[in-house]
Amino acid sequence: MNTLIGVMIPLLGTTLGAACVFFLRKELSSLVQKALLGFASGVMVAASVWSLLIPCMDMSEHMGKFAFVPAAVGLLLGIAFLLAMDRAVPHLHMGADKSEGPKTSLKKTTMLVLAVTLHNIPEGMAVGVVFAGMLASSTQITLMGAMALSIGIAIQNFPEGAIISLPLRNEGMSRRRAFSNGFVSGVVEPVAAVITIALAGWIEPVLPYLLSFAAGAMLYVVVEELIPEASEGEHSNIGTIGFAVGFVIMMALDVALG
Template sequence: MMEWFTGLPVVMQALLAGMMTWGLTALGAALVFVFTTIEKRVMNMMLGFAAGVMIAASFWSLLAPAIEFTEKDGGIAWLPAAIGFLAGGFFVRLLDFVTPHLHLSAPLETAEGPSTGLKKTTLLFLAITLHNIPEGLAIGVAFGAAALNMDGATVAGALTLALGIGIQNMPEGAALSIPLRGEGMSRRRAFNYGQLSAIVEPIAAMVGAAAVFFIQPLLPYALAFAAGAMIFVVVEELIPESQAENGSDLATLGLMVGFTVMMILDVALG
């Protein structure tokens, strides 16, 4: 099975991995067929777990390989990582600025981006979709690095990253679909909103893989860029949302568990 997968073109590998993360998002969104609401403390813990996974993935799967690659290539080890990391954060901030969206649990009047008459459900959908783009890019860049035989980068490691992102996508899918159901939307429609929020991940994964494969000198910058974009999402969205209202201690423990799970997956399998 693994030999069949590694024999595929790198863009196809990234696409299939992105499809897996999309599928796991759909699995999380499918909880709307079982639950109408989820206790806030449980949701906070799930979002904290997602944040922990993304933080660990950003370092172990993206920043560390970028630094190692540059160091072995004779460059200034920290420079591409620092530039790429900051560029990734500014990129997501730019997307936030030009795209109307609404954070989870936020009132409609606090919607960010250009003024618009879009409904609250659409603004919530855009927020989750917007923040899934960096995850797809990270997956694609990881597969591109493996295809270029970058030190420390393997197909197994890229798959591990995709698995970790997919695992943290599950609570995000539920965090969108279940509140929409609680506002009166039908289960099927709420599920569709939840699972479609991750449809950008396979597309972004292909873009990321193609970009680094054809522009090899940018590889360490691209890895750090993906890490910076993911950390921006964690700090701006996931951590504040998970710490809202009650259950902040559970959210923090969830973050630590998520970080540990992703670290173990990356070290053991990557």
Template sequence: MQIIFGIFLPFFGTLLGAAFIYFLKREIRGGYKQCLLGFASGVMVAASVWSLLLPSIELEQRRGAFSFVPAAVGFFLGFLFLIGTDQLVCWMKNRGAELTEDENHWKKNSLLVLAVTIHNIPEGLSVGAAFAGVLSGQPGFTIVSACLLAFGIAVQNLPEGFIVALPFRDRGYSRSRSFVYGMLSGAVEPVASVGMILLTAWLRPLLPYLLAFSAGAMVCVVVEELLPDAVEKGKYHTGTMGFCAGFLLMMILDVALG
């Protein structure tokens, strides 16, 4: 029962974070919107560094001076994947014609959901690896340490669930529908955890690449879709300050709960 609870704990964090969307008004305008977009960007960049890239490098310390290779390869492939997906979405929607405003917002939201969902897969694998160690009786793995890891990821998922639901609410979606989109981005985590427990021998060597791949995908979305809107015609640097706040919050959560 403890293992089942631990596997689902990160998903509950995403669910709770998405629920904060019920406290927002229907439309988000002006500096408030730019601040929230900047905040979301800061959260995603910090998560990419402390939750994904640094762990990817640490897992490959045995390579010595070349421990950066899996992180660099995975990050680059993640960037290429999101850019390719962006081009594919544009082609599928209008067959090469220019996207309308609504279609462009739909594309941005879809890429954001995709990037955060991809980011959640290696986090789920990490939790699964911890519980796989507990089940196999490996030295250094305890049910307490595995549950603490799951709890730390759950806390980090709070702002992530919110930033996925946010753009849907901004486009006029109902609170419930926005909440569902935010919640679904984390549904992949327990699936990935169970997969890791069942297929540890095959998936563990790929984890450094998957972590960095997710980081590349998230940073690509931030640079292409979120930051331009966060700083567009900004007053008083609200988007920039939002980025700073989001980055600091996620950095503190990652380091304190890491």
């Protein structure tokens, strides 16, 4: 039951963020968006380090001075995976005029949702891998540590849900449809988490690699998308401040609850 609650918490964050479309009339200002993007970046970087890479290296202590190998290999594979997905799946980032990936006849709104959905995959994997590690008796990952990651991702999912639903509403889409699109973009997270947990018995031997794989995929999203969007134009320092706040909150959650 605790595991089910844990994997659903991130979706709750996305849902609440998407629900802002029912209470706010206008799209978030650029300053607020920069702050939220920076905040999400900080949360994801801190989660990658404290919730994924450090446990990965702790589980690899038996390798001695080569304990870094699973972390390094998994991280690079996670980055390569998201790079390949970015090229294989047609998607459009908010505020961009040109879509990425293969040419397609999909609607703009569909590609906007695909962009967020694509980047939610590693977050769902991260939650699933951590809970799989918690269920495995051979790891030091605790329930509270796994919950800390879920809560941290849910916090950064709140602005993500708002950032996708409010612009869709501003383009003329009904509030209900804009909310639904924001909600659907987050459904992939619990799905990815549940699939990962269901395979826990088979993945336990390579759990350190999967932890670092999820970290690499999350860091790819931060470096490739979130930080550039938070830094472009004027007042880029707002994104930096948001990053610092998000990083500290996620770090505190993981240390205090883990």
